[in-house]
Amino acid sequence: MQNSKTQETLTGLFVACGIAALFFMAMQISNLGSFSSEKVYNISANFENAGGLKVKSPVTIAGFRVGRVSSISINKDFVAVVKMNIASQYKLPDDTVASIYTAGLLGEQYISLDPGGEEEFLEENGVIDITSSAVILEQLIGKFFTDKESQ
Template sequence: MQHTRTQDTLVGLFIASGIVGLFFLAMQVSNLGSFTEHDGYTITARFENSGGLKVKSPVSSAGVKIGRVSAISFDTTTYQSVVQMNIDAQYNTLPEDTTASVFTAGLLGEQYVNLEAGGSDELLKDGGNIEITQSAIILEKAIGQFLFKSASEKK
């Protein structure tokens, strides 16, 4: 069978488009799909344990993604995890008494921050702090407590 230059070019374009498609798929899976920084405002929350939370992890409210984690640091004075979140500008109506929790998507999924709106008339502003937080539940710690409790009840 004779190979023509047109066939070789088409096969090359097909393979190149497949590589580009895999690249964009990898970017979406690794939470790097957005190359531009959206306008928004930054809020901060302190957690006793932020678990496996990572920079670029989603921030959601009522199941809707409203932002991303922009930075995670450790406060050496209070020994807490300080999580900064960039919230999209269109969601600028979060009450001041909003609560933040670290949840896991599925049993072994990625962790994300869930914001639950409070009832205050005052709104969170750029640089605002969320006072009420709930840390991540560490699966190994919960299993250890269950096993320890079961062993002590048998005695």
């Protein structure tokens, strides 16, 4: 009988270890621990060019991540509409500027928000009016050459 008891204890230990490993994966390896429990609100911004922005790209203020891009689409004027989830403790003024930047030379693209000084705050489904589009390297180089030629 002793033997079967040890067996059961070890089995219990095994199952507990397995569940602990699953928990570890969920909390420590994935982004579940950091973000999913927070409350968020949606805002959107229209960009002429969304560049290499992707769903789940980070949205930052002063380099600190406050949310993620939730969807990217184009509207009837062929302007990219980027919707993002912002954690609800960060209230953004109405005249916030949204810009698309690249992390490092080859890094991923992200949205940087620059809060303005307006008293009014962006509500759920608010729209950011002032945006600056992604910088496309090829366009920049092309511009550089046409400027050179015209000189």
